[in-house]
Amino acid sequence: MTEILPMNDEHISAVALEKIYFKGEIQVPVLRGIRMSAKKGEFLSIIGQSGSGKSTLLHLLGLLDTPDVGEVLLEGQRIDDLPPRVRDELRNRVFGFIFQFYHLLPELNLLDNVLTPQMIRYSIREYWTKRKELKERARYFIDQVGLSHRITHKPSELSGGEMQRAAIARALMGEPKLLLADEPTGNLDVGTGGEIMELLNRLNEEQQLTIIMVTHDRAVAKQAHRTICLQEGKVAKLAEVA
Numbered sequence: 001m002t003e004i005l006p007m008n009d010e011h012i013s014a015v016a017l018e019k020i021y022f023k024g025e026i027q028v029p030v031l032r033g034i035r036m037s038a039k040k041g042e043f044l045s046i047i048g049q050s051g052s053g054k055s056t057l058l059h060l061l062g063l064l065d066t067p068d069v070g071e072v073l074l075e076g077q078r079i080d081d082l083p084p085r086v087r088d089e090l091r092n093r094v095f096g097f098i099f100q101f102y103h104l105l106p107e108l109n110l111l112d113n114v115l116t117p118q119m120i121r122y123s124i125r126e127y128w129t130k131r132k133e134l135k136e137r138a139r140y141f142i143d144q145v146g147l148s149h150r151i152t153h154k155p156s157e158l159s160g161g162e163m164q165r166a167a168i169a170r171a172l173m174g175e176p177k178l179l180l181a182d183e184p185t186g187n188l189d190v191g192t193g194g195e196i197m198e199l200l201n202r203l204n205e206e207q208q209l210t211i212i213m214v215t216h217d218r219a220v221a222k223q224a225h226r227t228i229c230l231q232e233g234k235v236a237k238l239a240e241v242a
């Protein structure tokens, strides 16, 4: 008889997450029992006032930081307590990150900005063996984000929207299953931000990429499938939020 396993379509979950920072001797609780999850292929937005803990939550989900209490589950398996090396490998293999200020390297052109972070994923030797193949992939993702005509340009020669597209191509190079975006339109005008949202929505639909996006902008948040709101380190009902 075939064993029927329970379906678990939750891609990533936070269970009773708490994070406390210290300002000198004073404890500042930032996350105070967060319970949330995103399903596979879901586009989830997180809103909340400045200081409500949105970025902190994103960092914990993406293994950029560790919780003080609670758990982070990936496909039902706890990942926050793994040894540092395993966490690092998992982070590189599973997550792609996009930030408000792009974090591109100013001295490298677009192609090298997209390509070079792969050195972290592979050993230097592997990287150089694979470099031709990686270069082709980088060109492919640069084309996907509509920047083929800018491939030799340095970040200073790109617009804000183009820099964010470059950052998205760089994230896609790691073939992430989950894209974590922290204010991806926060530094862009409404029109350019809209184009970035269109791109994220297309990636979500075409590649079934799970996306979790932090934003303070409700109009941007609404373009995701679902929105949760953080208030004083907890998940609040949207109706409760002013």
Ligand SMILES: Nc1ncnc2c1ncn2[C@@H]1O[C@H](COP(=O)(O)OP(=O)(O)OP(=O)(O)O)[C@@H](O)[C@H]1O
Pocket (backbone or CB within 6 Å): 021, 022, 023, 028, 030, 048, 049, 050, 051, 052, 053, 054, 055, 056, 057, 216
């Ligand atoms: N490394 C840190 N050490 C001490 N306090 C921190 C640290 N990181 C964040 N905080 C504090 O934690 C609180 C939540 O920060 P967080 O960046 O998660 O909020 P946010 O909702 O993303 O805010 P914003 O919308 O302004 O980016 C803030 O009061 C911040 O000052």
